Amino acid sequence: MSLSVTLAHYLAVSGVVFGIGIAVALGKRNAIAVLMGVELMLNAANLALLAFSRFGAAFEAGDAPLAGHAFVVFVLTVAAAEAAVALAMAVLVYRHRETIELDRINLMRW
């Protein structure tokens, strides 16, 4: 048995990061903190994508189709676009309410 880093290790790390991300996203009451949790979840997915892509049968066979790597670039873009919209929305809410604590954003029943 070799103790080198395998697919399982990457997936374990990715799973743990995803778990932390979802705990933060669902547990925090500050909008920016929730977004940080989402960012962790997305990056956990990126890590798993790269690991699957690198350890996949096609890569081992030598003809490296980088589907997973390409996917990661798009996920990064989407995450950036989402972050831009989120920042803008947070600024907008802050201008109206002077807070981005979700407990106090309650004009409508939740």
Place this chain on the structure above:
Amino acid sequence: MSPLDQLFSNYLPVFLGTGIGAILVISALVGSRLLAPYSEERNKGTTYECGMLPIRRASTNVGMRFYLYAILFIVFDVEAVFIFPWALSYLAVGPQAYWEMVVFVGILAVGLAYAWKKGALRWQ
């Protein structure tokens, strides 16, 4: 070499780096505390020891204006993410790649023009 040794030797540089970094920081802090003179005076804790009196607390929120710049920065940051793989595969794809990038950058340019016209770049 046993598997455990192999794993350890793979990560040896990381462990060494971490160790040296920790030793440097701790020795600098402890050393300065031991060697340098230290005043217990209350004014030691203020922002400026002499000169102007600080007004308000040092920890304030980042101004809202910075967020606008952050949003615009993200857009062009991501543009670069696409330009690198594009540049690498440019010769393989051929002239079509050129026009596709022109359209892509053109759309971002329209976005920038929009932000400019709306006054998002003005520092009010």
Place this chain on the structure above:
Amino acid sequence: MNLEAFHFIGPAIVLLAGAVLVLLADLATGRRACVRPLAMLTLAAAALYAATQAAADTGGQAFGGAIGVDRFTIYVALLLIVITAAVVVAGEPGLTRVAQRGEFYALLLASTASMMLLAQARDLVAIFVALETTSAVQYILVGLGRDARASEAGLKYLLTGAIAAAVLLYGFVLLFGIAGSTSLADISRAVAETGDETRLAVVVAFVLIAAGVGFKMAIVPFHAWVPDVYQGAATPVTVFLSAASKAAGFAIALRLFYTGLGGGDTPVSADWAKLFGVLAAVSMTLGNLAAIQQTDVKRLLGYSSIAQAGNIAVGLAAVATGSTLGPAAVLFFLGTYAATNLGAFIAVIAVGARVGSDELRDYAGLLRRSPGLAIVLVLCLLSLTGLPPTAGFLAKLYVFNSAVQGGEQWLVWLVVVAVFNTALSAYYYLRWARTILLDEPLDPAPFQPPAATNAVLTAAALGVLFFGIVPTPLIDAARSAAAALA
């Protein structure tokens, strides 16, 4: 240069180009008047393009198989264009608190384009990017306007949407790991060969994906955003979300689960059939129970849309058990639901613009104040309940029939739950109808909605009645669209 590929996404390109033009025209002239006709023109051009594709029976794949055209994508594209056109034509009175007209119409067009691409996507990367573009644009649409409630709704929509997207992405990653490819065709082959070792991974993947897509479809338990967003957003945006976004959500669910995870014949299809069965039953029941207590009509329609999503999900559950009627029933339901919801919400816009609020009591005696408006609204409410001779009745009939045809015992029970829920929903729909028809008006002054509103209302009412009596054209279209999916 390979222009053939761009022909396949032609309608979406037309819409996106139109969106950029609308934005530039708004910047250059600064006048509101010029953007709406430009948006209408763009929609007409896109509809024409999609119609020529339909007439030529264009089909095939492009961009390395990531994007395809078939009757399913054209059905969804035309449905989306019709919905957006109705919003553009009749939405104006509901935009009193949205000063940014250029942005509104540009975002509306961009959102429609990305939903069309979503229906065309056959690859996980394309699906993810299209879905997130759709969402990001809709977050801004919801947040537009000077209303503090709108920006609050936008932030809530964004936060729940971002979490749902991340969960969905993780499901996609697992599928990629199992299949070693992002193409849905490869994935369906890999899933069909699911053995005991990969079974758990496949099940986890489709639970995560169901959560992500469930957010778009607005089914329980991924519905928490619906009432707040429906109430907080400007009403035209709410119409758009309730008709177009829901249609896109179910379209991508069909594509992912029916094509990607394989109809009724994979080792795991029984699992996701039951998943959607349970979600359908819970959505209908909770949606209806919550709707009964509402006094704000936009909130009421929000909860009602959750319950209706439950009805459509019955069709999804039927799809998984190998019912051949399932996909067609879902598509037919989406078409009729769009017509019905457009009618109801545009009536709400008209009343809201006149009264300045969306309270249920403001609808008292609407029949005497604005008879045409009242009749269309009541007709739509009957259709939402599912009473003949409206299209809503036939839609429910087809969906329930497809479930019974699935042949499983529990599906029959699901239909029984659905029928009970129809009775439950009749309580609040008909109570609203009675308020309109019989109650004393608070303010007896009659009023007349704008001509554009009247035109769209008439079209919606005719659609609801026509497809309730002569459903064959729409059913045939839905059938051939569904056949393209398999």
